[in-house]
Amino acid sequence: MHSRDARPEGFTRRSWHRKASKPVSYWMIALVIAVAAHPLIPQFRWLLVHMVTLGLVTTSIMVWGQHFTEALLKTRLGEETRPKQVARIWALTASIVIAMAGMLANLPLLTVLGAIGVSAMILWYAFALGAQLKAALAPRFAFVVRAYLIAACLLPFGAALGAILAFSPGEPWQGRLLLAHQVVNILGFVGVTVSATLLTLWPTVLRTKLDTTKATRASRFLIVMVIGTLIAMLGALVDNVLVGLAGLTLYILGQVVIGLLLVALARQSSRQVRHEPLALFPVLSIGAGALWFLGTCVALWGLWFSSIGSSDGSPVTSPLNFSLTAARLHDLSVPFVAGFLLQVLLGAMSYLLPASMGGGPRALKAGLAVMSRWAVFRVVALNLALGMFAFASITGMVGEALFGALTFGTFAPSQFGSVTRVLVSAVAFLVLASFIVLMLRMVKVNLRERLEFKERSAQLGMPGIGAPANPQQSGTSGSAPAAIASGVSSTPALAHEGEARREPATLGRRHLTSALAGAGTVFSLAAVGRAFDGTLAGAAAVGIPSQGAGSEHGAGPAIAPTGRTTRLTVEANADMRFVPNTLEVPAGDRLEIEVHNVDPANTHDLVLDTGAHTERLHPGDTVVLEAGVVTAPIEGWCSIVGHRAMGMTLTITPTGARTSGSHSSDGGAAGVGTDPLARVSADLTSAPGSSRTRRDPVMPAVPSPGTPQKLAFTVTKENLEIAPGIAMESMVYNGEVMGPVITSPLGGKIELTLTNSGEMGHSIDFHAGTVAPNRYMRTIAPGESLVYPFTTDYAGAWLYHCSTAPMTMHLSGGMYGILIVPPQGLAPADREYVLVQSEHYLAPETSAGEDGNPAQGPDGCALHAISSEKIFAERPDFTVFNGHANQYVHEPLEAKVGERVRIWVLAAGPSRGIAFHVVGTVFDTVFKEGEYLLRPDNTTGGGAQALDLGSCQGGFVEMVFHEEGTYKAVNHQFVDLERGALALIHVTA
Structure with missing residues (x-):
């Protein structure tokens, strides 16, 4: 022990917490101000999330991680170390501010400087924990500190990824880096730290005994969570969804095992008899936060999983998966930030702050009571509001079912309008902000109790105030976590547990009334908001200008x-x-x-x-x-x-006006009552328009080996017919939906010059090439050009397409094509055709011209924009071969009896595959994705009826027709056949 004289001026046992926690208090105040002023703040969503995760939570972890380490290891540091700890916390705060300023001001180098500072302070903190762990003598709870140390070492990885993101890398790296950044920071650094803390903090707030053996056994799954985090991060960086899902699965497994122990402790606590009830808010808030954490991790798994899949059930991955998954993660920001992080943090601080202030059992009891005021009302109101926001963002039947269950079927997610959102979010904001008010009130109550105790002690001639001089005689019942994690020598309730025996505590009528009041408050405001939203929508429906100028x-x-x-x-x-x-x-x-x-x-x-x-x-x-x-x-x-x-x-x-939103598909305001998923149909028995030239399906000749090809593609925006009477606002290579068919021998060299003459950024990605994406597949601005050299080292039917996000829009807009590299030794065929399938998604309403009237495409076609709603709902209007529905019905492919016919097939997507089948014949040769599946001389005598291809897969089939007639080449997924994936083959003698 160090003498009182050796303590640095201004640092007592309790004052360290006060000084170290000042940045946390400042972050809370800044967060409240930022929420109130968010309309004036650029990138406010990004700022608010990082103020919570990086500012409030990371700083709190550094403060309380040090506190728990000393308490659990029983290696209390000398007071001379306190100034360094406080300086480290302030340096972390300054680094966070610098990083945020760099992002908001778009100064990447400043962001890098801040990230370096954050990483340095966290590593310093980890090194300090490691030194204390090394000095400890066989502590029982060393696994918690080890988890702190490992989790802290993960944050520099996340900081580095965030610094790279400050330079706005293009796709596909933007999506990969963002997803990896979020995974390693939230799941790794924060999630592992919180999970480790709960192993001892949870039984402490429950005032129940922790079985050290069970805790140690459960703590092994903290390492499983760390491994899962690293695997998920790797999966994002290397563009592999299945690897990412494997990592998330491990992480959730660790959560479940630790969660089962926490549930067992809660049940154990509920069966205990106690003289006084528990402080409810820490228990309810931490418990709710832990449930949100598990739920959001499962939601992240489902969100990531939903980004893969193909028509045949096999997994398909692409850079778009990571871009869209990272972009859609903002739907989880409310559950992660408010549901998990803030609830766990505020619940923990509601218990720890009164404990760390000292002042004896009476002051602790009074402080806990203040922090738990209106506990049930606050927790119910907050979580009901958060649930509405979270479930309203889930599309489809799942979201509707969850939202309906939460609101008891009183209204649907579609009725959760802008006014309703404002009112419900106000409830959540006030509940969270009430913590600051109660914290200030708790400090005043603590000081009052300590002063009264001091006065009573002086009257009775007793020395000092605070905890008993001999902690071993304080009357605790041996609840290790309570004594260790709180850092105090006794708790009021435990001191009396050996006295009067009472029934286990339960939630009474008062708590039920508070819960109903909390739910009633949220539902009442939601009903008021819904009425306003309905009034505004009704005004718009009858033509009253509710959104005009x-x-x-x-x-x-x-x-x-x-x-x-x-x-x-x-x-x-x-x-x-x-x-x-x-x-x-x-x-x-x-x-x-x-x-x-x-x-x-x-x-x-x-x-x-x-x-x-x-x-x-x-x-x-x-x-x-x-x-x-x-x-x-x-x-x-x-x-x-x-x-x-x-x-x-x-x-x-x-200023002062009510808010209401209007939603439409891309390109214009939606008409009243228009279903954005309504089908756009065409008469597929009609011939293409007169200006539409049949796309030649004959495969071009393959250049001679050793002859380099220099190709030129120009990107333009065109209005092109894709079905009889239907035109699309297209983005195309060289003027056509579906770019040129390219052929190349094995080992051929191609140099493509891409010129962007469109109205937005575009790019190109050749699946046959092995080149650096960030160099050759980068997005180029209108007026710019790009040279893309590569070698065709592998045989196959290869897709090329625009890789600028959102890729689904560019692909379905016509920016795709096929590159054919015949396999070694391929025998000549009598006829060789190319059929590339693609699907297209059109806005239900026709596009508007400059005069406000419906715009027209070629030959007076109805002109439609591309529909993002249909793309995400996977509701294509047309599925076509070579850029036009049923064009080969009116001008069929040709063949003769006895000829060998080879058809190269590619499923260009953007999302659907094909089961290619020719009615009336059998394939004797099938080549798929670089390998033969069937040859004419196979020993089993087998034939094939279909070539099944997932999105972006290709190959060819061969057949010989034995009779004259008209044969149908179809997608045997008949719904796509009926959308236009049909070609006729006219066979003559």
């Missing part, structure tokens, strides 16, 4: 024009975001929006639901959009295909 867009506005003009600046960036994406304007002001396209590769625009819009902005362009007089909320988005689906939207809100 004043008198210029309808009947007289409720808010008179002020005559003033407000000008705001918005940036369109490479993250497919408008920054800021929420604009507040004084009601009645005329709004001018100065739009800057700071994306170095992509074209963007800004379209408002009032009809105002900018021109297409190339990288570096700036334009001022006249938005008109703002009297009601206005929604805006980028109309470049797919960008809105990626989250490129903004909201304009008049």
Whole structure:
């Protein structure tokens, strides 16, 4: 022990916690301010998430990790070490602020500097824990500290990934790095640390005894969680969904094993008799947080799993999986941040803060009582609100079922509108913010109790205040976790457990009333919000201008024009975001929006639901959009295909006005009552339009070996017919839906020059090549060119396509094609054809022309935009061969009896495969994905009826026709046949 004189000035046993926790308090206050001011903050979602995870949680881990390490190892450090610990915490805080400033100001080098600082402080912290662990003498709870140390060593990996992301790498690395960054930081550093802490903190707040043997056995699964984190991180980085899922499965297994021990401890505590009830808020908040953690990890597993699959059930992976999975993770931000992190943190601090302040049993009891005020009401209201937000974001029947169960079927997710969201989120915000008020109140109560105790002691002639002088005589009942993890020598309830025997504590009528009050508050506000949302929707349905720009867009506005003009600046960036994406304007002001396209590769625009819009902005362009007089909320988005689906939207809100949203498919405002998934149909018995030229299905000749090919592709935007009477707003290589058919011998050299003459960023990815994606598959801006050299070292029918996100939009828009590399020794065939299947998803409404009337494609075709809603719902309108539905029905392929016919087949996707079948014949040769599955001379005498291909797979089949007639080449997944995947083969004598 160090003498009192050796202590540095200002550092007593209790004051260290006060000084070390100041940054945590500041982060809490800053978080409340940021939430209140979020419409004015650029990238506010990113900022709020990182203020919680990096600021509040990481700083708390450093503070309480040191506290638990000393308590569990029983190696209390000398007071002379405290200034270094506090300096380390402040240095961590400064590094976090620098990293955040770098991201918000788009200064990557500043972000890197902050990331280095964060990593250095965490590694210093880990080194300090390791030194204490080494000095400990056979501690029983060393496994907790080891988990702290290992988890801390994971954070620098996440910080490095985050620093790389600051430089905005292109796809596919953007999605991979983001997903790996989130996995290693949240699941690794935070998740493992919290799980280890709960092994001792949970029985402490429950005031029940922990079986050390069971705890040690369960702690082994902390290593399983660490291994699972690393595997999942690796899966994201190496572009393998199955590896990522394997890692998540291990991680969830570790969670379940540790969770079973926590449940057993809760049951054990519920059966105990105690003199006084437990402090409820720590128990309920930590328990709810642990459930959210498990639930969100399972949801992440399901989200990741849903990004794979093919028509035949085999797994398919692509860079798009990681991009979309990472982008969709924002749906889990509410459960992860508010449901798990904040609830566990606030629950733990509700117990630990009163314990660390000292002052004796009375002060501790009073402090715990303050922190548990309205505990049931707070926990029920918060978790019900969080559940609404979480389940409303789940699409499909699962989301509807969960949301309906949570709300007792009172309303559906579609009715969870903007006003409802504002009111329900206000409840959650107030519940979380109440922690700060109660914390300040707890401090005052603690000080009052300590002062009263001091006065009573002085009157009785007793020395000092606080805990008993001899901890071994404090009356504890031997509950190791309670004494160890809390850092105090006794707890009020345990001191009396040997006295009067009482029934086990249960939740009484008062608690039930509080639960009903919490649920009633949320449901009541949700009902009010739903009524407002319904009123606004009804006004829009009858033509009342609820979202216009004043008198210029309808009947007289409720808010008179002020005559003033407000000008705001918005940036369109490479993250497919408008920054800021929420604009507040004084009601009645005329709004001018100065739009800057700071994306170095992509074209963007800004379209408002009032009809105002900018021109297409190339990288570096700036334009001022006249938005008109703002009297009601206005929604805006980028109309470049797919960008809105990626989250490129903004909201304009008049100060003091009610909010309501309008939602539409890409490219324009949705009509009232239009189902975004409504089928676009065509008369497939009709011939293609007169301007439509049949795509020649004959395979081009293969160049001679040793002759390099120099190819040139130009990207353009075209309105092209894809079915009789139906045209699509297409993005194409060399002017056609489906790019040129390319052939090459084995070992052939190809040098492609790609020129982007389109209106947005594009790229190309040849599956046959083995080249660095970030170099040759990068997105190039309009007007730029790219040289892509590669060698065809492997035989097969290879897909090429645009790899710019969202790839589904670019692929279904026509940016795909086939490269054929015949296998070694392939015998000549009499006829050789190429059929490439693709599916296309069209917005139900026809596109609008500049005059507001429906736009037309070639030959007067109805012109449709690409529908992101249908892509994600996997509801294609047409499935076609070589870019047009049923074009080979009216101009069939040809063959003669006895000829050997070879048909190369590719499933270009973007999502569906093919079961290729020719009615009336049998395949005697099948070649799939680089290998023969069947040859004419096979010893079994077998034949094949179909070539099954998953999305992006290819091969060929051969057959000999024995009779004259008309034969059908089809996708035997008949729903796709009926959407246009049909070709006729006319066989003559």
